[in-house]
Amino acid sequence: MKSIEAGTDSVRMFFEPESVAVVGASRTPGKLGNTILKNLIYWKYPGEIFPVNPKPGDILGLPAYTSVSAIPRPVELAVIAIPIDHVLEVTRECAARGVRGLVIITSGFNEVGAEGNQRLQELLRIARGAGMRIVGPNTTGIVNPYHPFTTTFVELGEVRKGSIAFIAQTGMFAGLMLQRIMTAEDFGLSKVAGLGNKADIADHDILEYLAQDRNTRAIMMYIEGVKDGRRFYDAARRLTKIKPITAMKIGRTPAGAKAAMSHTGSLTGSDEVFDDICRQAGIIRAYDFDELIDFAKMFAYQPIPRSTRTAVVTLSMGAGALASDFCYESGLQLAELKPETLAKVARKSPAWVKLTNPLDIETMVELVGPGEGYQTAVAAALADENVDQCLIVLGTVLTTGADVQFLEAVQKAHPQKSITVCVLGSKGAYEQLCPAIEKFQIPVFPSVRRAVKGLAALNHYRQFNRP
Amino acid sequence: MKSIEAGTDSVRMFFEPESVAVVGASRTPGKLGNTILKNLIYWKYPGEIFPVNPKPGDILGLPAYTSVSAIPRPVELAVIAIPIDHVLEVTRECAARGVRGLVIITSGFNEVGAEGNQRLQELLRIARGAGMRIVGPNTTGIVNPYHPFTTTFVELGEVRKGSIAFIAQTGMFAGLMLQRIMTAEDFGLSKVAGLGNKADIADHDILEYLAQDRNTRAIMMYIEGVKDGRRFYDAARRLTKIKPITAMKIGRTPAGAKAAMSHTGSLTGSDEVFDDICRQAGIIRAYDFDELIDFAKMFAYQPIPRSTRTAVVTLSMGAGALASDFCYESGLQLAELKPETLAKVARKSPAWVKLTNPLDIETMVELVGPGEGYQTAVAAALADENVDQCLIVLGTVLTTGADVQFLEAVQKAHPQKSITVCVLGSKGAYEQLCPAIEKFQIPVFPSVRRAVKGLAALNHYRQFNRP
Numbered sequence: 001m002k003s004i005e006a007g008t009d010s011v012r013m014f015f016e017p018e019s020v021a022v023v024g025a026s027r028t029p030g031k032l033g034n035t036i037l038k039n040l041i042y043w044k045y046p047g048e049i050f051p052v053n054p055k056p057g058d059i060l061g062l063p064a065y066t067s068v069s070a071i072p073r074p075v076e077l078a079v080i081a082i083p084i085d086h087v088l089e090v091t092r093e094c095a096a097r098g099v100r101g102l103v104i105i106t107s108g109f110n111e112v113g114a115e116g117n118q119r120l121q122e123l124l125r126i127a128r129g130a131g132m133r134i135v136g137p138n139t140t141g142i143v144n145p146y147h148p149f150t151t152t153f154v155e156l157g158e159v160r161k162g163s164i165a166f167i168a169q170t171g172m173f174a175g176l177m178l179q180r181i182m183t184a185e186d187f188g189l190s191k192v193a194g195l196g197n198k199a200d201i202a203d204h205d206i207l208e209y210l211a212q213d214r215n216t217r218a219i220m221m222y223i224e225g226v227k228d229g230r231r232f233y234d235a236a237r238r239l240t241k242i243k244p245i246t247a248m249k250i251g252r253t254p255a256g257a258k259a260a261m262s263h264t265g266s267l268t269g270s271d272e273v274f275d276d277i278c279r280q281a282g283i284i285r286a287y288d289f290d291e292l293i294d295f296a297k298m299f300a301y302q303p304i305p306r307s308t309r310t311a312v313v314t315l316s317m318g319a320g321a322l323a324s325d326f327c328y329e330s331g332l333q334l335a336e337l338k339p340e341t342l343a344k345v346a347r348k349s350p351a352w353v354k355l356t357n358p359l360d361i362e363t364m365v366e367l368v369g370p371g372e373g374y375q376t377a378v379a380a381a382l383a384d385e386n387v388d389q390c391l392i393v394l395g396t397v398l399t400t401g402a403d404v405q406f407l408e409a410v411q412k413a414h415p416q417k418s419i420t421v422c423v424l425g426s427k428g429a430y431e432q433l434c435p436a437i438e439k440f441q442i443p444v445f446p447s448v449r450r451a452v453k454g455l456a457a458l459n460h461y462r463q464f465n466r467p
Numbered sequence: 468m469k470s471i472e473a474g475t476d477s478v479r480m481f482f483e484p485e486s487v488a489v490v491g492a493s494r495t496p497g498k499l500g501n502t503i504l505k506n507l508i509y510w511k512y513p514g515e516i517f518p519v520n521p522k523p524g525d526i527l528g529l530p531a532y533t534s535v536s537a538i539p540r541p542v543e544l545a546v547i548a549i550p551i552d553h554v555l556e557v558t559r560e561c562a563a564r565g566v567r568g569l570v571i572i573t574s575g576f577n578e579v580g581a582e583g584n585q586r587l588q589e590l591l592r593i594a595r596g597a598g599m600r601i602v603g604p605n606t607t608g609i610v611n612p613y614h615p616f617t618t619t620f621v622e623l624g625e626v627r628k629g630s631i632a633f634i635a636q637t638g639m640f641a642g643l644m645l646q647r648i649m650t651a652e653d654f655g656l657s658k659v660a661g662l663g664n665k666a667d668i669a670d671h672d673i674l675e676y677l678a679q680d681r682n683t684r685a686i687m688m689y690i691e692g693v694k695d696g697r698r699f700y701d702a703a704r705r706l707t708k709i710k711p712i713t714a715m716k717i718g719r720t721p722a723g724a725k726a727a728m729s730h731t732g733s734l735t736g737s738d739e740v741f742d743d744i745c746r747q748a749g750i751i752r753a754y755d756f757d758e759l760i761d762f763a764k765m766f767a768y769q770p771i772p773r774s775t776r777t778a779v780v781t782l783s784m785g786a787g788a789l790a791s792d793f794c795y796e797s798g799l800q801l802a803e804l805k806p807e808t809l810a811k812v813a814r815k816s817p818a819w820v821k822l823t824n825p826l827d828i829e830t831m832v833e834l835v836g837p838g839e840g841y842q843t844a845v846a847a848a849l850a851d852e853n854v855d856q857c858l859i860v861l862g863t864v865l866t867t868g869a870d871v872q873f874l875e876a877v878q879k880a881h882p883q884k885s886i887t888v889c890v891l892g893s894k895g896a897y898e899q900l901c902p903a904i905e906k907f908q909i910p911v912f913p914s915v916r917r918a919v920k921g922l923a924a925l926n927h928y929r930q931f932n933r934p
Contacts, residue, residue, distance in 0.1 A: 084819075112819055172829055173785030176862050176892040183894040224788065250785065255801055256792030259784060259825055288789070288916040289891075317726060318640030318717065321691065322755070325723030334722055352551075352579055358726055362639055395643050424756075425643040427650040449755040 025051030095130035139196025162188020163217035218299035320358030330456035396425030401436030492518030562597035606663025629655020630684035685766035707749035787825030863892030868903030
């Protein structure tokens, strides 16, 4: 029995294989094995592709093979998207053929009970005997926009390159989350790993690989169950020192745990234990998918501020008070603004206005207009040495990209301070302002709570990892 | 000194005045007093409008008057949008002229300290002496789309008529919230009351009025400070028995309370006390603006279910497990589905699939397509007598209005059961599906958490008010 390779090389082949066999490649549009192949062709995967289908002939313009054994050249990776009854037989063929890694899309293993679990044990026995590594089963597998490669069975279209890696557990949810990120967000991804039932490759393997991946700046994880708590903790603890990890875990309650068990056969474990692991390993927790994406966006765009001292610049003191509540609850301190900072705003405001932090600029905006008003207050706040981060609440009195151009210079002048924007008001204005501001790597949120929680995530990372 | 009228008649004049003077009406576009007049004209306010401006001549095509005293006919309501130094003088004039109500937009009263507070006391003395009621000061005032009337100083355009009344405290925030509801939501409003500093008319006055307003089905409140806790409690307790109230209050923390004080001069009070009042009065609390809107939408569209027994129909068991977690935490019970319900789905699923609640329909959808798959599962779940509400998690494999047409018949067949939809995946598909589904009065949310919390709000209302 060959020993399984250690280290990140055995993981790298899943992201950058030199050749891939698609077992279950299909001529029928809409079938999983058709879409997998289509994605590889559309993405211009640079390695060799070997479609495998019992019926001879081309598939999507590529010569197909009737079995893995019939492929005449070396095969590094095989994607398995065939009915469950044939998976073991094909795995044996792959082992004999010297395939090094399998991505098993097919479901029907340990998640369906004793018989499925027996099938899984046999699968692992064959793979271990041949030194093959496995991603899955019951997953969509891999997306790597840098070395264009994917095993995904939903039509992907383009995937924006970026600095966020996403370790997902399950196929459908990961696919929907990916669609959402690609259509509703501006940040891009470095890697996606859907691990399914985690029968072999587990979170810690991917974390070790991502530590060395220079395209990855931060990691978001969707977890149903952790396979090996100790190795997960060790890998995460090492990684968080250099790259922030945000994790969302389901099965936090008895009801959710039962559902997760029927899904990926995951033992979700005690939430208290997972929470301890996260705290000790410096992992930020997210509790729903919006939050997971929000935090990833923060880490993709913004520096880690040196302290929690926050300035709030707002057109609405109602929103300012709401932000103050969320800051207090999230452990962020409202900065004590210096007299000269307040004076810069006071000079353009009515004499009767009393200024403090949150900095209410409604009356200044009435006098000098929204563009000059926001610019004056934000520049003053960020120049204040008592301030390490700034939350800007924009009412949609600013409506065009030109109105927010000043943010580019302000961010450049203070690269070590964090800026976050919340846009309240009309949807149309929001949708104009959001890309115009995120172009400068300043994250935008549609709610005060989400903006403050985003800032808090940066600070939790510092508190956990750079005390 | 005349006594101030009690009851709802003295409030009705603010929403349906027979005539209105706009003091501070302006010829300059962008000025508050210009926009207020423009809104009234654009809305075709059916009563008489008297613009008041020291310079003689027409304003926006209406004959203007140089003072309130110069208006030759009876004036029921006056909107005051002039510099603070002239407010007391104009108030005296209004009192002498027999005006019955004032909406005071101008700020600079108790929210700015002792001098402002003195000004407020004098204002109240004059008004009480003449039996005049006041909305404000420091507010945008009133919006009534049914008897078209508004005192708002932001350009409103159309405001959709609907069944939700909104009691807001502050101008700018209320204005931005209104913009958001009008541009990003599908439900409509019955009344908006921005109460500002609540020097005279306070929440309880409006609640009493709304109890009788047949266009109002549910109430959302944004609160900085409650003026008279006892009367607020009494009015709310009576109203919640027939119409749900959702309230969001800022100043829940020391930081937020300080900001609220500088804003509307509100003493926010202890959050524990407010929480007790809400629980005893049957008010649902919301903690941010998204939640306030989400709950309002639920109450506008859906019946109050008879129990918390919830069916979850989902394309992704990951989302199903997440929904289970949130249900558990929100006190919603996952319904025990009857064997015949599961059989209806099993008949169209692979033999190996084990079905439970959440009802994972991924494999059924692979066999029969998303349209038939969702229809089968949702109809089966709602027909189950163990189910009183249903959460449908749509992946954006359904993409058109035609795909979700079946929801109309299903909702009609079970008018006493609540249905809520969460759409995950691509933004484009979400934006197509959301109006197509909300057309049937079924609320749609972009996150599992928000959908479950929406259902939970309906159940909290029943638990609080119909035990």
